[in-house]
Structures are given as C-alpha cells and as structure tokens.
Amino acid sequence: MGFIDIKNLVFEYFRRDEDGNVEEMIEALSDVSLEVEQGEFIAIVGENGSGKSTLAKHINALLTPSEGEVVVDGMDTVEEELRLNIRRTAGMVFQNPDNQIVGSIVEEDVAFGPENLGFSTEKIWNQVNGALNDTEMNDYRLNSPNKLSGGQKQQVAIAGVLAMEPKCIIFDEATAMLNPGSRRQMLNVAKRLNKDKNITIIWITHHMDEVVSADKIFVMKKGNIVAEGTPKSIFADEKMIQECGLVLPQLYQYVKFLKGQGIISENEAVNVENDEQLISLMCNKYGIVQEVRKSESDTESKIEDNDKRYVDIEDNLRGQTDNSHSTKINPAEGILINNVSYIYNKGFANERTALNNVSLHIGKGEFIAVVGHTGSGKSTLMQHLNGLLIPDSGSVYYDGNNIHEKEFPIKKLRQKVGMVFQYPEYQLFADTVEQDVCFGPMNMDISKVEARRRAYKAIEVVGLPDTIYDASPLTLSGGQKRKVAIAGVIAMEPEYLVLDEPTAGLDPVAAKNILEMLGILQKEHGMTIIIVSHNMEEVAEYANRVIVMDSGEICLDGPVWKVFENKELLEGLGLKIPVGINLLNTLKGTGIDVDVTKNTQIDIYGELCKLT
Amino acid sequence: MREMTIGQFYSTDSHVHRLDPRVKIVITFVYVISLFFMRSMVMYGLAFIALLVYIKLSNIPLRYIIKGTKVLVWFLLFTVILQLFTVQGAQTIIEWNFIRITKAGVYAACYLFLRLMFMIVGSSMMTYTTTPNQLTDGLEKMLSWMNKLRVPVHELAMIMSIALRFIPVLTEELDRIMKAQMARGVDFKEGNIFERLKKMMPIIVPLFVSAIRRSNELALAMDARCYHGGEGRTKMKPLKYKRGDYIAYALVVIYLIILIVIKRMLHLSMFDAMAGNL
Numbered sequence: 001m002g003f004i005d006i007k008n009l010v011f012e013y014f015r016r017d018e019d020g021n022v023e024e025m026i027e028a029l030s031d032v033s034l035e036v037e038q039g040e041f042i043a044i045v046g047e048n049g050s051g052k053s054t055l056a057k058h059i060n061a062l063l064t065p066s067e068g069e070v071v072v073d074g075m076d077t078v079e080e081e082l083r084l085n086i087r088r089t090a091g092m093v094f095q096n097p098d099n100q101i102v103g104s105i106v107e108e109d110v111a112f113g114p115e116n117l118g119f120s121t122e123k124i125w126n127q128v129n130g131a132l133n134d135t136e137m138n139d140y141r142l143n144s145p146n147k148l149s150g151g152q153k154q155q156v157a158i159a160g161v162l163a164m165e166p167k168c169i170i171f172d173e174a175t176a177m178l179n180p181g182s183r184r185q186m187l188n189v190a191k192r193l194n195k196d197k198n199i200t201i202i203w204i205t206h207h208m209d210e211v212v213s214a215d216k217i218f219v220m221k222k223g224n225i226v227a228e229g230t231p232k233s234i235f236a237d238e239k240m241i242q243e244c245g246l247v248l249p250q251l252y253q254y255v256k257f258l259k260g261q262g263i264i265s266e267n268e269a270v271n272v273e274n275d276e277q278l279i280s281l282m283c284n285k286y287g288i289v290q291e292v293r294k295s296e297s298d299t300e301s302k303i304e305d306n307d308k309r310y311v312d313i314e315d316n317l318r319g320q321t322d323n324s325h326s327t328k329i330n331p332a333e334g335i336l337i338n339n340v341s342y343i344y345n346k347g348f349a350n351e352r353t354a355l356n357n358v359s360l361h362i363g364k365g366e367f368i369a370v371v372g373h374t375g376s377g378k379s380t381l382m383q384h385l386n387g388l389l390i391p392d393s394g395s396v397y398y399d400g401n402n403i404h405e406k407e408f409p410i411k412k413l414r415q416k417v418g419m420v421f422q423y424p425e426y427q428l429f430a431d432t433v434e435q436d437v438c439f440g441p442m443n444m445d446i447s448k449v450e451a452r453r454r455a456y457k458a459i460e461v462v463g464l465p466d467t468i469y470d471a472s473p474l475t476l477s478g479g480q481k482r483k484v485a486i487a488g489v490i491a492m493e494p495e496y497l498v499l500d501e502p503t504a505g506l507d508p509v510a511a512k513n514i515l516e517m518l519g520i521l522q523k524e525h526g527m528t529i530i531i532v533s534h535n536m537e538e539v540a541e542y543a544n545r546v547i548v549m550d551s552g553e554i555c556l557d558g559p560v561w562k563v564f565e566n567k568e569l570l571e572g573l574g575l576k577i578p579v580g581i582n583l584l585n586t587l588k589g590t591g592i593d594v595d596v597t598k599n600t601q602i603d604i605y606g607e608l609c610k611l612t
Numbered sequence: 613m614r615e616m617t618i619g620q621f622y623s624t625d626s627h628v629h630r631l632d633p634r635v636k637i638v639i640t641f642v643y644v645i646s647l648f649f650m651r652s653m654v655m656y657g658l659a660f661i662a663l664l665v666y667i668k669l670s671n672i673p674l675r676y677i678i679k680g681t682k683v684l685v686w687f688l689l690f691t692v693i694l695q696l697f698t699v700q701g702a703q704t705i706i707e708w709n710f711i712r713i714t715k716a717g718v719y720a721a722c723y724l725f726l727r728l729m730f731m732i733v734g735s736s737m738m739t740y741t742t743t744p745n746q747l748t749d750g751l752e753k754m755l756s757w758m759n760k761l762r763v764p765v766h767e768l769a770m771i772m773s774i775a776l777r778f779i780p781v782l783t784e785e786l787d788r789i790m791k792a793q794m795a796r797g798v799d800f801k802e803g804n805i806f807e808r809l810k811k812m813m814p815i816i817v818p819l820f821v822s823a824i825r826r827s828n829e830l831a832l833a834m835d836a837r838c839y840h841g842g843e844g845r846t847k848m849k850p851l852k853y854k855r856g857d858y859i860a861y862a863l864v865v866i867y868l869i870i871l872i873v874i875k876r877m878l879h880l881s882m883f884d885a886m887a888g889n890l
Contacts, residue, residue, distance in 0.1 A: 092836040
C-alpha cells in the first residue's frame with residue numbers, strides 16, 4: 001500500500017436552484033484511482049474544471065468521497081477523528097495568495113497551524129523559525145503580508161504548511177496567479193523540500209512546463225484520470241495532451257518539429273531536457289566550426305550594436321518629443337507620453353517613484369506588449385494612457401491634444417482608450433451578460449438601441465454565442481467571464497485597447513483564445529492593442545513591438561526580434577527569451593545564415609527548415 | 613483613501629510596543645475616562661504631558677501621528693465651532709445679529725477641542741503600537757470570563773482579527789474596481805445624490821461578490837490548516853505580564869493619584885466636575 005492510496009473515488013454533488021431544490025447531480029470525480037509513494041514528486045495536470053482541485057481536496061479530507069476510499073498514510077479520510085491528523089500530514093497551498101493568509105504579520109500567520117494543533121509555545125517558535133528558514137522568508141517575518149508580492153505571499157503559505165511538519169504538500173494551482181519568475185521560485189522551493197526533507201509533493205497545474213521534472217504525471221479530463229506516466233511518456237502523446245485542453249511545453253514542440261523534419265535524430269531528441277541542451281545540440285550539429293573566430297568578432301560587434309540600439313531609441317524618442325527630425329512618427333496622431341513622472345505618496349516617508357521621465361509614442365494599429373517585473377511601473381504607465389492617473393510632471397497627448405487641459409473631454413478619451421484591468425471578471429456586477437456589456441455604452445451619450453447594438457456586436461467579436469445574453473455572469477466559466485468583461489470594454493468601440501495581463505490565471509486553451517481574439521481585433525478591426533504581459537512566449541507570438549520597463553523607466557523599445565536580441569539584459573530582469581528566438585539568435589552567432597527577424601513560432605519553423 | 617494612516621499599526625521596536633496588549637487596553641481606557649473629569653487647564657496640561665511621554669516612549673514620530681489626525685480636522689472644527697456658538701454664558705465677547713460668542717463658549721470650545729484631540733490621539737496610540745492580532749489576543753484574554761456566559765469570545769476575536777487583516781486587501785480591491793468602472797465611463801463626481809448612489813451599484817456588487825468569494829476560500833484554507841475553534845488551541849505569543857507591564861500599571865496609578873491631588877487642590881470634587889460636564 002502506498003503513502004496515498006485512492007481507490008475508485010467518486011465524488012458527486014448536487015446543484016440547487018434558488019429555492020434549494022436539486023437541479024442536477026454533478027459528478028466531479030468518477031472512478032479515480034491512484035497511488036503515491038512517500039517522497040515522490042507527483043504532478044496532476046488538466047484544464048479548468050477537469051476535477052484536479054476536487055481530487056486534491058480529497059487528499060487532505062476537505063472533501064470526503066461519495067464512493068470509494070481515500071487513505072493517506074494509513075488514515076482513511078472518512079474517519080472524523082483522524083481528520084486533523086490527515087490535514088496536518090498532507091498540507092495544502094491554495095491558488096489565491098491573499099485568501100489563505102490569516103495572520104497580520106508573517107510569523108504570526110506561519111504559527112496559525114501549529115497553534116491549532118496545540119503545540120507548546122517553545123515548539124511553535126521552533127517550527128516557525130524552521131519553516132521561515134526553509135522558505136527563505138526569515139527577513140520578512142515581521143512584515144505585514146499586504147506589503148509582500150504575490151510570490152512572497154505564496155512562500156509564506158508554504159511556510160505555514162511546513163510549520164505543521166507535513167509529510168506531503170499539495171500545491172493546488174499555487175502558481176496560477178504568479179509571474180514566471182515567482183513560478184520558477186515556487187517550483188524550486190517545492191523541489192528542494194522534496195529532495196532535502198523527503199516531503200511528497202503533489203503539484204497541480206495547467207502549465208505543462210512546470211511538470212517537466214516530476215517523477216510521475218497524472219492527466220485529468222472530466223473527472224477521470226486519462227493518462228499517467230513519466231513526463232517523457234506523457235509528452236510523447238501530443239494528441240492526448242491537446243484533447244485534454246493542455247499545451248505541450250514550447251521546448252518539446254520544437255523538439256518534436258525538428259525530429260519530424262529530420263533535422264535532429266530520434267536519439268538526439270530523447271536527450272533534450274532543457275532549452276540550453278537543444279541549443280547546444282543544434283549548434284554542434286549545424287554551427288560552422290571554421291568560422292568560430294568570425295562568430296567571436298560577431299558577438300563583439302553585436303554588443304556595439306546593442307549600445308547603438310539604445311541610442312537609436314533615445315534619438316527616436318527625442319525625435320518624437322521635439323517634433324523635429326522624426327520621419328515615420330506623427331505626434332499629432334496616436335498617444336504621446338512626454339517626459340512623464342509619477343510618484344506614489346509624494347512627500348511622505350514611503351514615497352516611491354513609479355515612473356521616471358518616461359517618453360513614448362503609440363501609433364494606430366500597433367500590437368504592443370509592455371513587459372518588466374512586478375513594480376517596474378507597467379501598470380502605472382498604462383493608467384496614464386486614459387487619464388486615470390495624472391502625472392506629477394510631463395504630459396500626455398491624444399492626437400496632439402494635451403489630455404490634462406481643462407477643456408479636454410476626458411470622458412471621450414476613456415471611451416477611445418478602453419482599459420481592461422487585471423482579472424476583469426471580478427468587476428462584473430449586472431444580473432445578465434447583456435446588461436453588463438451595455439454598461440459602458442450606456443454611460444456614453446448614445447441611445448439605448450445603439451448601446452444594445454454595440455453590446456451584441458462586442459459579444460460576437462469576443463467569440464461568445466448569442467445564447468449567453470441572458471445568462472448571469474457568475475455562472476460562466478473563467479475564460480467566458482473574462483471575455484464578457486473584455487466585451488464590456490470593446491462595446492464602447494475604443495480605438496485603443498489596453499489590457500493588464502489579459503491571460504493571467506487562465507488555462508492554456510482559454511489564454512490562446514483571448515490572444516487570438518486580440519489579434520483579430522488588431523488586424524480586422526484596426527484596433528491598437530497594448531498588453532501588459534509576463535509571458536514572453538505570448539509576447540513573441542502576438543506582439544509587433546515590445547517595451548521593456550525597469551524601475552520606472554523604459555529600457556528597451558522596438559520590434560519583438562530586436563528587443564529579444566538583448567539576451568543578457570532581459571535575463572537580468574528575470575525575463576526568459578522564448579526557446580525558438582534564443583535558438584535562432586545563437587545559430588546566427590555561430591555563423592549560420594538564418595533570418596533573426598522572425599519571432600512567431602511558425603516563422604521560426606520555416607527558418608529552421610532551411611538547415612536541411 | 614489609501615493614505616489614511618490613523619490607527620494603522622506602526623512597525624518599530626519600543627517600550628510601548630513591547631507592553632502586554634492588556635496593559636495598553638487598560639491605559640487607553642483609563643486615559644479616555646480621565647479626560648471626562650477634567651475641568652481646568654492644569655489638568656489638561658497633565659493629560660498632555662502624559663500623552664507626550666507615551667508617544668515618546670513608543671518611538672512613533674510625532675509628524676506621523678499629526679498626519680494621521682489630519683483626516684479628522686473637519687470633524688473637529690465642526691464640533692468646536694458648534695460649541696462656540698451654542699454654549700452661552702454671561703460675559704459676551706462678540707455679538708453680531710443672532711451670533712453671540714461668550715467667554716464660557718470659548719472655554720467650552722477649547723476644552724472640547726483638547727478633550728477630543730487627546731481622546732483621538734490617545735486611543736489611536738493603542739492601534740499604532742499593537743498589531744490587530746495582539747489586540748484581539750488581549751481582548752480575548754481579558755474577556756475570557758464571558759465564556760461562562762456562553763459568549764463565544766474566541767470566535768468573536770477571530771472574526772475581528774480577520775476583518776482587520778482584510779481591510780487593506782478590500783481597500784485595494786475597491787480602488788481597482790472604481791478605476792475599472794471609471795474607465796467604462798462612470799463619472800463619480802457628477803449627478804445629484806440619487807444618481808451618485810445609483811453609480812455605487814457597479815462598485816458595491818463586485819466588492820460584495822469578491823468578499824464572499826474570499827471568505828469562502830479563506831474558510832477552506834483555515835480548515836486545511838487544522839483550525840477547529842478555540843478549543844485546545846495554544847499560542848505562539850501567550851500573554852504573560854512582565855516587569856515592564858507592572859511598571860506601566862504603576863505609572864497608570866501614579867497618573868491617577870496626581871490627577872486626584874490636583875483636583876483636591878483646586879477644591880473641586882469629582883461630583884462637581886461631573887455635574888459641570890452634564
């Protein structure tokens with residue numbers, strides 16, 4: 001018998017209408033069996049609604065089976081008196097960093113579990129100290145959780161579980177709301193705990209790139225486990241992965257493509273486990289050895305190029321702002337940000353400069369991605385585009401007019417520059433989808449009929465069926481809710497659409513859906529799209545132009561391929577270059593003639609085909 | 613809204629910060645009550661000195677406290693001015709149409725201003741120096757005798773501390789929702805009172821939905837961390853009186869004694885003072 005033993009688990013619940021009558025019975029889990037050994041690193045993957053979180057909640061007795069049995073470390077979860085012991089043995093880290101912290105300072109929160117278990121004061125202190133050390137959060141022990149970043153809050157949540165001396169930790173989509181840097185860090189903590197303390201890890205996610213090094217993967221679909229095996233065996237079956245609403249990690253997509261084209265052999269493909277291995281394999285195979293010397297001088301000149309590029313950008317901007325020698329930028333059109341600075345809590349001890357002399361021009365029809373780590377000023381910059389924030393110095397122009405002049409119609413601007421905030425579905429409020437989407441247009445001076453027409457059109461544009469009009473927004477799936485929220489902004493028929501992390505927290509299929517929709521808005525409806533993103537792969541795939549921000553300043557601005565050539569700089573900012581672009585640039589560096597101006601996956605495939 | 617600092621815990625190390633929360637509750641209670649027995653400038657002087665010493669010992673910059681109190685300046689001015697016009701004595705200072713300001717009115721206004729000011733600063737000192745958790749721990753322990761009366765003291769304390777923990781989270785959320793609806797063309801500054809109230813709906817509804825969602829998730833997370841009520845629960849920082857706490861209690865007693873002595877010297881009995889207040 002394993003450490004965790006689940007046999008024929010069935011979980012059903014009733015959905016009730018408003019009067020409490022049973023409407024239907026939903027089978028969230030149907031006949032799930034699985035076995036986990038102590039010390040294993042297990043991954044459970046599946047799209048939203050596949051039942052993976054429901055399964056997780058059975059392992060620490062937050063839910064109990066309708067049929068079948070769940071035994072954890074020899075304890076059956078149906079036995080009421082064992083429940084505390086089970087929850088302590090199998091601790092759980094949840095998705096939302098804010099909603100699982102009880103204490104108002106870090107160390108008091110970590111102590112919450114041990115206090116509930118009735119440990120002695122001395123033991124509580126020992127446990128808390130140990131847990132804070134293991135998660136490297138000791139420096140923050142007296143901080144208020146509200147002052148921490150999302151990633152740090154999740155580390156606190158891990159510490160809170162560790163302090164109860166668990167044998168197993170379940171991460172229930174614990175990385176879904178984090179940026180890639182924090183996600184990697186979380187995963188590293190989990191791996192370390194697994195290795196050093198032999199703690200069993202159950203890692204639940206829809207990001208396949210996180211499970212590459214798991215001991216075993218379980219794939220779930222509609223309440224069933226449809227596949228289980230090592231990462232290699234699971235990744236080999238791309239068709240099954242797609243059917244389950246998941247996406248193969250980009251690295252493995254490339255490996256599969258290269259193998260399929262005969263560019264690398266079956267044997268070589270098997271050994272590739274990370275980006276670097278693929279790149280060095282390709283360089284060794286196709287790099288032009290006798291031209292090593294040349295490539296060295298190449299990299300030197302490339303560095304010079306980089307410096308030059310910096311200057312170029314600055315020149316460019318100066319051109320925009322003093323309006324003298326710019327050829328392609330017309331400052332009378334589009335949005336022009338001129339030397340804008342913004343300071344939070346100006347004049348107080350906690351004063352913080354969020355934007356420092358930022359200048360930027362946004363032309364019509366662009367698809368811009370703004371990237372940079374948390375706190376670099378991205379969101380602050382976005383809120384200047386439609387006058388939600390007023391700069392402390394500098395000015396913002398819309399089609400040549402200063403938006404902070406008294407006579408400027410700010411309401412009109414808000415209509416022209418639509419803004420979709422992070423997790424926009426949390427701002428839905430009306431009884432029906434139709435009413436919610438109508439809200440924006442209704443605030444404009446147009447007739448009800450016209451408002452409704454625009455709402456219907458917006459719902460169609462985001463790709464939702466017309467049967468959805470009368471549905472309550474609260475009953476929809478996560479991806480649908482987000483589309484409704486975006487439709488609510490599109491219905492105002494803006495010329496510019498600004499979205500703060502439009503795909504955060506969505507599963508890969510829903511995320512792709514949203515991005516493709518944005519692509520259509522740009523290409524077919526001529527809308528200018530500006531997204532804030534942490535995901536470099538989606539940036540490379542969809543954007544035309546990338547703006548990199550760091551400490552309140554723009555440090556790079558240009559076409560995607562050009563910006564991604566600055567590998568060291570970007571990696572220094574915690575931004576990982578997509579594997580395809582990295583590969584092309586490195587190949588070029590070894591003297592192979594590939595076109596590095598390609599950035600979408602399909603174009604890169606085309607370039608790689610030239611190698612044969 | 614986010615710049616409201618009054619009563620928000622100020623993280624630093626000081627004698628006051630280290631005091632047992634029960635002591636701080638008693639100090640605040642005694643101080644506020646004592647303000648009601650004051651009828652002369654000398655006594656207000658004592659209250660002022662006591663407050664200054666307390667602030668000094670707490671290592672909180674005076675500037676920070678003054679900044680926090682600024683929010684209430686309109687409320688203070690309003691009550692003081694009201695007092696100035698309504699309290700009518702014999703000696704008139706200014707008389708103009710129906711407005712008549714008397715000497716008694718000026719005194720009453722000054723006393724009221726000082727009393728309110730000391731009360732606000734005095735009681736906010738408790739929350740500046742005590743984390744919400746300590747405060748609720750203190751209240752829980754002080755009120756534990758009410759358990760026998762079947763009052764769920766632990767649960768109430770837990771509710772209070774969670775509420776305090778989530779105030780900043782929900783404030784931030786409110787800020788975000790307001791901005792999002794502003795971006796959809798709502799102008800909160802225009803329209804009459806009914807129109808403005810109607811405009812609150814798109815803010816209140818999402819805020820409530822979010823609060824309910826959060827509380828559901830939090831309840832689950834607390835369950836997962838073995839929370840099962842106050843029974844058998846131990847404390848990381850159990851409340852135990854230390855030397856500093858006894859010294860603080862002694863200082864409270866000394867403060868009261870000085871107050872009574874001054875009162876005697878001024879030939880005013882407590883009853884006169886109370887009668888005077890009423």
